[in-house]
Amino acid sequence: xxxxxxxxxxxxxxxxxxxxxxxxxxxxxxxxxxxxxxxxxxxxxxxxxxxxxxxxxxxxxxxxxxxxxxxxxxxxxxxxxxxxxxxxxxxxxxxxxxxxxxxxxxxxxxxxxxxxxxxxxxxxxxxxxxxxxxxxxxxxxxxxxxxxxxxxxxxxxxxxxxxxxxxxxxxxxxxxxxxxxxxxxxxxxxxxxxxxxxxxxxxxxxxxxxxxx
Amino acid sequence: xxxxxxxxxxxxxxxxxxxxxxxxxxxxxxxxxxxxxxxxxxxxxxxxxxxxxxxxxxxxxxxxxxxxx
Numbered sequence: 001x002x003x004x005x006x007x008x009x010x011x012x013x014x015x016x017x018x019x020x021x022x023x024x025x026x027x028x029x030x031x032x033x034x035x036x037x038x039x040x041x042x043x044x045x046x047x048x049x050x051x052x053x054x055x056x057x058x059x060x061x062x063x064x065x066x067x068x069x070x071x072x073x074x075x076x077x078x079x080x081x082x083x084x085x086x087x088x089x090x091x092x093x094x095x096x097x098x099x100x101x102x103x104x105x106x107x108x109x110x111x112x113x114x115x116x117x118x119x120x121x122x123x124x125x126x127x128x129x130x131x132x133x134x135x136x137x138x139x140x141x142x143x144x145x146x147x148x149x150x151x152x153x154x155x156x157x158x159x160x161x162x163x164x165x166x167x168x169x170x171x172x173x174x175x176x177x178x179x180x181x182x183x184x185x186x187x188x189x190x191x192x193x194x195x196x197x198x199x200x201x202x203x204x205x206x207x208x209x210x211x212x213x
Numbered sequence: 214x215x216x217x218x219x220x221x222x223x224x225x226x227x228x229x230x231x232x233x234x235x236x237x238x239x240x241x242x243x244x245x246x247x248x249x250x251x252x253x254x255x256x257x258x259x260x261x262x263x264x265x266x267x268x269x270x271x272x273x274x275x276x277x278x279x280x281x282x
Binding site: 072 | 233239240
């Protein structure tokens, strides 16, 4: 079975260091695109924590070794190299623009959480309770928007989900030019300073997982 | 080191990473999808891992699509 790590353009040497289960990273060229994979004798790798981390480490190494990279989603497998090549070739027209967008960019994740001790709505009447819930939801979405918009303006592309449940106001992903990492962090810092009541969790730079399709 | 001994920041980074590896990234047609149960196992592990980060745990459940929240 074949496990796919990433699709790349401008890939130099495949980085040393093994993939999942100690299997070496190998490459398959399809026109101007390289697919990086490892072969596994029997079943494809199980997505346990160790394998997920090994996949992520290989993708990270490939990011530094290529001009443009699209991480592959874990949990898929190919029967053999022929099947992988056919799948890549079939989707070249989608992969090329996605690679062009990802080129020279990295991803940041931003999660914004409300206060730990937010008072629960009073459970006086059913209607009052529902109104309080609605007010809280509207407020959360307003806050999420006021944080997401400046980040999205800075980024080349973004995705976000807002108004989830509990304390999580915003979960966003932002595609940022690799030479503008400090600028993005500065915007996050400004928002953090402007919203002392919120907790910001900014992670990255990541390979552009959220912008691979 | 057991998962719950990890610092909070490291736990959050880990769930962000697992969320990306399992739920984002390019999918090619013609591949073989592993059973959802396998993927769920990772999340079960993470739910234990993140017992102290309740909201992010919910987020993982929502990302998995079981409609929490």
